Each structure stands twice: as structure tokens, then as C-alpha cells.
Amino acid sequence: MSTQRQGQMSLGAFLMETGHHVAAWRDPSTPANGGLDFKVYKQVVQIAEQARFDMVFFADSVTAYTGAAAERMARSDKFEPITLLSALAAVTEHIGLCATATTTYNEPYHVARKFASLDHLSGGRAGWNLVTSDAASEAGNFGRAQHVGHAERYERAREFYEVVTGLWDSWDDDAFVRDKASGVYYDPAKLHVLNHKGKHFSVTGPLNVARPPQGRPVVIQAGSSETGRDLAAQTADVVFTAHTSLASAQAFYRDVKARTETAGRSRDSIRIMPGVYVVVAATREEAQQKHAALQALVDPEVGLSLLSRMIGNFDLRGVDLDGPLPELPLTDSGQRSRQELLTRLAGNENLTVRQLYERIAGGRGHFSVIGTGADVADALQAWFEGEGADGFNVMAPTLPGGLADFAEFVVPELQKRGLFRTEYTGATLRANLGLARP
């Protein structure tokens, strides 16, 4: 690299039931009921904490996946993430605890309150992944015949953010004096009633939780559309994103940092963390064997269903598995950027439908690295030093095994190179990420 970057990379552990590989639950090493076994999650998160990860992260949808081949996938029974993170807060000390909560089918008062409460429970380790709902089937669980359209979802998300952060600011940091002698519990001059009246929400406030230890829990976003990038530039502390090449990651990185500066914020006030799917072992051969063993467990029905879902829920049943991906209209769902990415990938590499679903069975279109600890560290270092990433959201193929492998083989290598911390230095997630307290 021509210029040496200052600072170290951030690492998140993106956790998903039994692991990111669609056949993870069938792997002999994986507890098949891991998605609903707290003991397993406790073990997983303690592995991440011992490895000094900045945070763990859970995606979420407020709907059960019951589409094609659902009964052959481990995606229908899982913990609700805010309850799960709260339980994990009680058995960890340093690691950040982040989850998705949709702005499309929630009320901002509930979301503000739950993340503020989690931030207090954990001593300043909460993070909220602000999303607009990508699963149209969520609408039916909230009294709507039709999913809210893309533009309205983003408009609502922007206002939702204003309300939530306004509620977090209801009380000054030093509002609660709790003076036993005088009987004064809080200073009324340090209470701010929101009185928000907007197009989508009317919320009086104040919040019935003191200001969160982080000031505001960390706000994460993952939108890649123009609107999504602008929203992130204006409001996000962390951006999750998916790229298969360094060039694409660099272009995204440059674009979002520039938009952040245009929005009047410092480029260091936003951390860009692409997902990376990692299969790692002591030797390259072993890593390839692990990978192949998982791929061999992919049911074609499941592979096709996964692909269909990731390009916007188009029904692909009946297509020729050994032919090219058929032409499809642009989806209106939250999967639009993923659809574009996969269509480009299939075109560039002349992939058949089968090859395409095999490609996403693990990393779902994210950057994938299979190899030794040094191989993985080389790749992450190149992305980090090449300004394609400020850190990574690590996707383990299986849990807890795949994450334990990352902790064993990759983390020490990154530490040896000075690219990752050896001890937690900050008391909060925000501090560990190097972000200022708002």
C-alpha cells in the first residue's frame, strides 16, 4: 500500500441463527436448534468478546419466512433480537450489542425506549440498525394489505430517526440529581419535551428513560440506493454494505464519505463496514474442505429459493438450473441493490443459476474469503488500507464453530500486524468504534 492508514479496523460479528451458510444447521458441528438456544448464543457472543470484536449484530424481519423450501431452511424460529441482546448484556461486559428494528412497522417511541433501555442495561453498548422493511410479507402482520413503497419508506425512516434521536435527548446527561436531602429527583430545566408533529408521526415525549450512557445508541444503516446513501450520510454512525470486489467497495466508500462531508459531517464520523464471509482453517486445504462440505449440504430447492428471495422475491421455480439467470424487472423491495449486485455478478462471470446460488449459499453476495488466517488477514488489510472499508462485519459460516475459527486464526494475525486491538480501550461501543459522543 502506498499510504499507511492511521488507526485500526473495527470488527462486528454478524450473527444469524445457526450460521450464515444456508446449510449450516445440517453441519455436524452445529447445534441445529441454535437459533432458539440461549446457551449457544451466550457461547457465541463470549467468543466474540474474548476476540475483542467491537460488536455483535443481528438482522431482523417481523415476519416468518414461509416461502418456497422454507421447511428445509433454519430461518423460521429465532429469538426477537432486542430481548436476545438484553439477555446477552447480562453475560458480557465490553462488546457492543446491535440489532435491526424496522422504521416501517414500528412506533418510534417504542424503538427509542427499547434501545435506550438496552444502552442503560449494558452500560453504553447498544446499537440500532435503522432499516426500512425489505420483506413485503411484514405488511400483513401490521394490518396493511400492501407493503409501503420505497420512497415513502425512506421518507418515514428519516422522520422516524428525528423522533427517536429527539426522544433520546429528552433529558440532559445531568438531569437526574436524586438529592435525598432536598427531595429533588430531577432538575426540570434539564427536561426537554419533544412535541414532534410531522407527516408520519406525532410524538409528544419525553422518553421515560434517562439519557442513554452513549448519549445516543450507535445508529447503523445498510441502505445502498441513492436515497439510502443520503440517509446514511446524514444520520448513520456505521454503514453496513455488501461488495464482491475491492473496486466496488472503494467506489462506495468514496461516495458515502463524500456525501457525509456534503451533509456537514466529518468523514471520520461514519464507519463503513462491508460484510465478509470467511471460511478459515489452519491450512488452505482444510478451509476448502470445510467450504466444500457445507456446499455439499445445499439442497437445490433451498438454493433456488434463497436466490429468488435475494433478488426481490421473483419465483424462479422451474428455471433451468444449468442455464443463465433470466431477465427480471427491477424490484421495488429493499433488495434492489442486492438484485443489481447479483445480476452483475452472474453476467460478469457467466454463471448458471446453480453456480449463482452456490455462490450466495454462504455469503449471500458479500465479499468471501476462504483460506488461512494470513490469507484472510491479507484480504482484510488490503480492503482496509485501500480505503474500501473502515472495518468488517464478519459472517461466520457456522455457529459457534465458524466464529471460533475466525477468533483463533484471523484475529491474532490482525493483532500481530497492528490492525486490530488486543484489549478493549473504550467503555462504550461508541468509544471502541472511535466515534464521538453526541
Add this chain to the structure above:
Amino acid sequence: MSTQRQGQMSLGAFLMETGHHVAAWRDPSTPANGGLDFKVYKQVVQIAEQARFDMVFFADSVTAYTGAAAERMARSDKFEPITLLSALAAVTEHIGLCATATTTYNEPYHVARKFASLDHLSGGRAGWNLVTSDAASEAGNFGRAQHVGHAERYERAREFYEVVTGLWDSWDDDAFVRDKASGVYYDPAKLHVLNHKGKHFSVTGPLNVARPPQGRPVVIQAGSSETGRDLAAQTADVVFTAHTSLASAQAFYRDVKARTETAGRSRDSIRIMPGVYVVVAATREEAQQKHAALQALVDPEVGLSLLSRMIGNFDLRGVDLDGPLPELPLTDSGQRSRQELLTRLAGNENLTVRQLYERIAGGRGHFSVIGTGADVADALQAWFEGEGADGFNVMAPTLPGGLADFAEFVVPELQKRGLFRTEYTGATLRANLGLARP
């Protein structure tokens, strides 16, 4: 007692920030920031678990109390209860974990999911207190200019219950086979899609959580109006209630058990648990001293505000503290039954406004006992054997101190008399309460 009752009483610990006494936070023994200190709650709940309580319980409102004298009360900063209970699940093994979630300003899918998730996290220890909102100020946090009226709130609550329990039943107990060899994760014949379409809610389902370990989390209710009693008789596992005399408790008990049978359910399928405010010590003198010390810390402004709130938010500022309670219209809020109870109490005993607020500064109109462990056990035994109660929701004046006193002085006395368990026998809250699995 003429007839010896079978079985033992149930005990819940009704927890409230720094304790139930309105001046608890000013007591020298109480951590004034206890409402937002997880370490304090952990200690409190572990005291309750070591004493073999069936459950802990948190009330809740989705609004901050900012009325008159709010700045002199410890009621404005607290944990959101579902996040708090989830964290407590990770540091306890046996005790039930119950909280309020309003049906007035929530979506049933979210509520069903969070309590199902808590039930899995805790291995079958979750309980949901189904309420209609009593605080009109909640409306403003959810986009409504006016609070929903009493009749509509109950109609909505009834339908909310149908949706939530229907979602809990989305999957049969044995739906998730997770067979690694065949690749079948769940049996589609054991999935039930709700497809609820009603007046207030349209919810497709299914829930994205497997059936809760308890089948359904324990459903608690506390409504005392005619409508509230009927709803409880049809749907509740546990009823919380407030009475100041055994006669009143017995009348309520008979009435709700009769309504339960009319609704086609066994009278043993519902547990009636009045609240009881207990100040207990080694001697009567010590208990009276503890009580007096707390009463001396009540600010008159706070006392008046408390009274005002409990009779339906009528503004009482300026009334003669040493005169009788003025005549007031019947409130439309959820506090109607509390208003009736307090008006009756003031009339029966010729209480001044000051005497009335002193009376409720601790127990807020609940049964109150001040004395030794034997005194308290005598009172609870009389109510239990006299069929005024199947158990009690214990309100400690201060936390953790007041609950530790109950555990030290009252529990061993009840155990000695065979009225309370010495070890947990059931694996779930439902089992400990002696309730069948639905």
C-alpha cells in the same frame, strides 16, 4: 379457619424502581438510582428467587410521568420492562418474569413475539400483564390527540388477546424436527397461519418464533371494572387486584371465580393475587419505626400529586389538606376502580386529604400490613384460607431492603406453616403456579 385449603399460596414480587413507597428513593438504605441500575435489579430478583417467589412483576406505562411534583418523585427514569426481564432471565433460573404491555398502544405481532422470545430465553418463565392504558398521556406518544375511550380499549384488548394467543399457537410443539440427514427443518403440516381479520387488527402470521416452552406465556390481568372482570374470567391465568379488607377481597374472589366458571373454565384455572404492601421487621416497634421514617420523608406536594393521579388525574392543588376529599366525577381512565376504592376508604374512615395521601404513600390503596413476620403471615394466611386470595403480589416499601426483609421474616414463617414452597417444583412459571399448559 373452618375448612383447610388445599395447596399453597403463590407469591409475586411487584417491583417498582426504588420501592413502592413514594419516598423510598430518599431512604438512606436505598440506591437512589436503583430504577436504572441493573446491578440493583439483579440483586433484588436474586433475593426473590432465593425466597422461592413464583415471579417478579413490573408495571409499565409508555409515557414519562411529568405531572405536578414529578421532579420530586423517582418515577421518570426507568428500564423498559421487557428488555429488563430479558437481562434478568440470563442471571436467574427458576423465577417467573412478568411485565405489563399495553394493548392500547402496541401491535399484537410485536407483543406476541417479544413475550414468546422471553419465554424461550428463560426456559418457560414469561408472563404478560395484558392491560388497557390508564395514562391518557400515552396517547400523545402514539400520534393520537385523545386517549382511546374505556369501552373501545376493552374491545381492542379482547381482540388483541385473540391475535397474540393465536400467534403463539402458530407452530405445534413438535413442528421443528430439524433432521440433519433428510434436510427437513420443520414439518409444514404443523404450521398454522393465523389469517386474523377483525375490527381492530388484521394479522396474517405466522409468528417467527417456535411455540413458547409454556405453550403460552402466563397471561395476567388487573382490570376490576365489570368489563375488566369478564375479560379476566375469559382469558386470564392470574388476576392482580387491590383490596383494603378481607371482605372486599372475598367478594371479588367469589365474583371472578364464578365468572370464570360461567366462561366455561375451571375455577382453579385462574389465580387471584391481591397486592399487599408489607413493612416487616424483627419486632412490631421496629416495623412501625421503619414505616414512620418513610412517611416522614413524604413531601406534601408529592403526596397530593400521588393522590390526584390515583383517582384519575384530577388536579387537587389548592384543596385544604386537612379537609375531606372533594366530590369528583367518575373518571374514564383505567384508574376508575382505584378511584372508587379510595373514595370509599376516605368516606368510611372520615379521612382528610392528608390522611388519605399518607395512607396511599406506600401501598397506594392495596392491603397493607406492618408488623413482624408472624403478623404478616397471619394476615396472608387469613386471606388465603378465607378465600380472599390464591396468593399475593408483594409490594416492598424499599428495594432491595424491603424485599430482603420479607424474605428474611415472612417467607420462613409461611414455609413453617406449610403455606409456601421450600423448593421450586415446576420447571416453568405456569407449573409453579399450578396452571395447566395450554
